[in-house]
Amino acid sequence: MIKPLGDAGVRVSFGTEISEEVHRQVRAFTSVLEREPADGIIEWVPSYTAVTVFYEPWNLSYKEAAEHIEKLLQLAEEETIPEGRTWHLPVCYSSEFAPDLEGISESTGISPDEIVNRHVESLYTVYMLGFTPGFPYLGGMDPGIAVPRLTSPRSSVPAGSVGIAGEQTGVYSLTTPGGWRIIGKTPVKLYDPEREEPVFLRAGDKIRFRAVTKKEYEQIEEEINKGAYEVTVEGGRSS
Amino acid sequence: MSGFKVEKQGLLTTVQDKGRPGYQQYGIIVGGAMDPWALRLANVLVGNPDGAAGLEITMMGPELVMTADTKIAVGGGDLSASIDGKDIPLWTAVPVSAGQTISFGKPRSGVRAYIAFGGGIDVPEVLGSRSTYIKAELGGYEGRELNKGDHVSLLPKTSDVPRRRLHPSLIPDYDKTRPVRVISGPDEDLFNEDTMSRFYESEFYLTNEVDRMGYRLEGPGLAPEKEAGILSDATTMGTIQVPAGGQPMLLLADRQTAGGYARIGTVIQEDMPRVAQYGPHEKIQFSAVKVEEAQQLIIKREQAFRCLMKLLHL
Numbered sequence: 001m002i003k004p005l006g007d008a009g010v011r012v013s014f015g016t017e018i019s020e021e022v023h024r025q026v027r028a029f030t031s032v033l034e035r036e037p038a039d040g041i042i043e044w045v046p047s048y049t050a051v052t053v054f055y056e057p058w059n060l061s062y063k064e065a066a067e068h069i070e071k072l073l074q075l076a077e078e079e080t081i082p083e084g085r086t087w088h089l090p091v092c093y094s095s096e097f098a099p100d101l102e103g104i105s106e107s108t109g110i111s112p113d114e115i116v117n118r119h120v121e122s123l124y125t126v127y128m129l130g131f132t133p134g135f136p137y138l139g140g141m142d143p144g145i146a147v148p149r150l151t152s153p154r155s156s157v158p159a160g161s162v163g164i165a166g167e168q169t170g171v172y173s174l175t176t177p178g179g180w181r182i183i184g185k186t187p188v189k190l191y192d193p194e195r196e197e198p199v200f201l202r203a204g205d206k207i208r209f210r211a212v213t214k215k216e217y218e219q220i221e222e223e224i225n226k227g228a229y230e231v232t233v234e235g236g237r238s239s
Numbered sequence: 240m241s242g243f244k245v246e247k248q249g250l251l252t253t254v255q256d257k258g259r260p261g262y263q264q265y266g267i268i269v270g271g272a273m274d275p276w277a278l279r280l281a282n283v284l285v286g287n288p289d290g291a292a293g294l295e296i297t298m299m300g301p302e303l304v305m306t307a308d309t310k311i312a313v314g315g316g317d318l319s320a321s322i323d324g325k326d327i328p329l330w331t332a333v334p335v336s337a338g339q340t341i342s343f344g345k346p347r348s349g350v351r352a353y354i355a356f357g358g359g360i361d362v363p364e365v366l367g368s369r370s371t372y373i374k375a376e377l378g379g380y381e382g383r384e385l386n387k388g389d390h391v392s393l394l395p396k397t398s399d400v401p402r403r404r405l406h407p408s409l410i411p412d413y414d415k416t417r418p419v420r421v422i423s424g425p426d427e428d429l430f431n432e433d434t435m436s437r438f439y440e441s442e443f444y445l446t447n448e449v450d451r452m453g454y455r456l457e458g459p460g461l462a463p464e465k466e467a468g469i470l471s472d473a474t475t476m477g478t479i480q481v482p483a484g485g486q487p488m489l490l491l492a493d494r495q496t497a498g499g500y501a502r503i504g505t506v507i508q509e510d511m512p513r514v515a516q517y518g519p520h521e522k523i524q525f526s527a528v529k530v531e532e533a534q535q536l537i538i539k540r541e542q543a544f545r546c547l548m549k550l551l552h553l
Contacts, residue, residue, distance in 0.1 A: 003424050003425040004422055004424065004425070004505075004530045005424075005425055005473065005474075005475055005478070005502070005505055006422055006475050006476075006477055006478065006505030006506070006507065006508070006533075007422060007505075007507050007508055007509075007530055007533035007534050007537055008475070008508060008537075009473070009475050009505070011425050011472075011473065013425075016470075018470065042260050042261065043260055043261050043262075043263055043264065044263075044264060045263045045264050045473040045496060045497065046264060047470065047471060047472040047473060047497060048470040048471065048472070049470055049472070050472055050473070052472070052473035052475075054260070054263075054475070057534040057537055057538055058537070058538045058541045058542070061531075061534055062530045062531065062534060063531075128471065128497065129264065129265050129266040129496075130266045130471060130495060130496045130497035131266065131471070131495055131496075131497065132266060132374070132375065132495070133262075133265060133266045133267040133268075133375050133377075134265060134266055135266055137471060173266070174374065174375055176374070191266075191375065193365065193375065193376065193377045193382070198265075198267070198366070198377075199262075199265035199266065199267065201265075202264075202265075203264065
């Protein structure tokens with residue numbers, strides 16, 4: 001389904017529910033779009049179920065943009081999706097970084113250690129980036145540890161905090177207000193304006209969390225501050 | 240070549256340009272001037288490329304002491320700009336010398352003004368733009384608003400221009416008595432017909448919660464039929480989101496790249512200059528327009544602007 005988002009955006013939707021299949025279609029479409037953007041297309045924003053394409057109306061009318069997208073949708077059916085990379089992020093789940101771990105344990109009846117085990121076990125898919133630069137919306141969490149957002153958001157959640165909101169998990173990339181339930185913290189900066197590539201994650205990448213002790217966390221943080229830490233990554237570039 | 244020193248801090252003064260497109264898929268917002276046309280027009284008046292960086296001034300302007308001779312042009316809202324206490328006209332290039340003071344007074348109309356300086360503001364380009372994104376401390380002057388004591392440099396002038404005044408036909412339409420035109424959707428199916436007509440027939444008021452990210456509006460409830468939370472999805476400049484409470488939010492330059500509320504519609508680009516000039520508690524009304532009509536309007540404006548640039552050899 002193709003619809004306008006204002007006079008310089010067009011949204012193509014692939015479904016209404018989060019699923020691996022819808023995500024596959026989103027990725028196939030962005031993959032062909034990257035190869036064959038029409039003149040006048042500026043950028044695009046993939047989400048859980050849709051891709052919104054932004055364009056310059058003086059170079060491409062809505063009708064032309066929609067026609068181009070129709071064409072790409074056909075090509076996307078044959079598209080082989082590039083393999084995403086897998087990033088290994090160290091996370092310290094110690095209580096000082098995990099203000100909501102006890103609460104989640106109480107509401108789910110699962111021990112804090114077991115919640116951490118389950119959180120570390122899954123391989124997560126980056127469905128989209130947003131909210132703040134480099135904030136990954138991750139799918140693939142064990143539904144047993146799903147909990148709703150806080151009823152009233154915190155006024156400040158530190159950058160690096162790992163949170164749960166429903167069946168989603170994610171990592172705060174900036175210190176901002178936020179309502180996700182916090183269970184840990186990574187010293188890795190998902191967003192760093194000083195870095196050549198301020199955001200290294202891409203939609204379609206995978207993330208695996210690795211539990212580290214407070215001491216390891218501090219060591220890694222120190223290495224990061226010295227510019228000596230490299231995040232472990234497997235696989236080629238997704239885009 | 241130097242630039243100016245901030246003598247008094249205004250309410251919110253930031254370095255802005257046309258914005259930082261191309262990185263939204265990584266969650267990096269476009270940002271840029273709230274009223275990009277005002278800044279682009281002010282730029283060409285002083286002989287700059289339209290993407291040069293200038294200052295966005297909000298409601299109560301700063302006091303700036305020049306440390307270089309150059310030309311400036313002020314566009315957008317009328318915040319009583321003056322040089323050494325003498326009023327200067329909007330949409331006109333005027334010379335200014337080192338030692339002279341640029342200041343602002345009472346807002347006469349609108350809430351945001353733009354100053355273009357000959358050469359443009361010299362701050363590092365970050366991801367292709369000089370615009371300030373305060374929340375991420377990205378771009379602009381050290382990623383923040385200007386404070387008293389800051390020294391801001393200008394780039395060398397690329398072309399010298401005689402005193403110029405903008406032809407009135409090129410000035411954006413700031414008439415706030417007219418409804419702001421909106422293209423419905425993409426989530427219009429989440430609202431029933433009554434709600435859609437209420438949206439287009441009612442008066443809304445800006446609340447106190449207005450900033451570069453967006454305006455919270457107050458008016459008759461527009462609660463979506465179904466659960467208001469949609470899966471996080473793209474928004475753009477002018478998108479109007481409606482949370483479960485039914486009170487709309489109009490998203491602006493520093494909006495997040497994606498939002499999780501039903502999008503009832505998006506304001507057309509042609510009407511964004513006047514949207515950028517609304518202040519707290521002002522009345523705003525919306526009317527529906529088709530995407531084709533909206534595109535004709537913006538194409539016409541862009542073409543007229545390009546003719547002007549050609550005429551000025553920019």
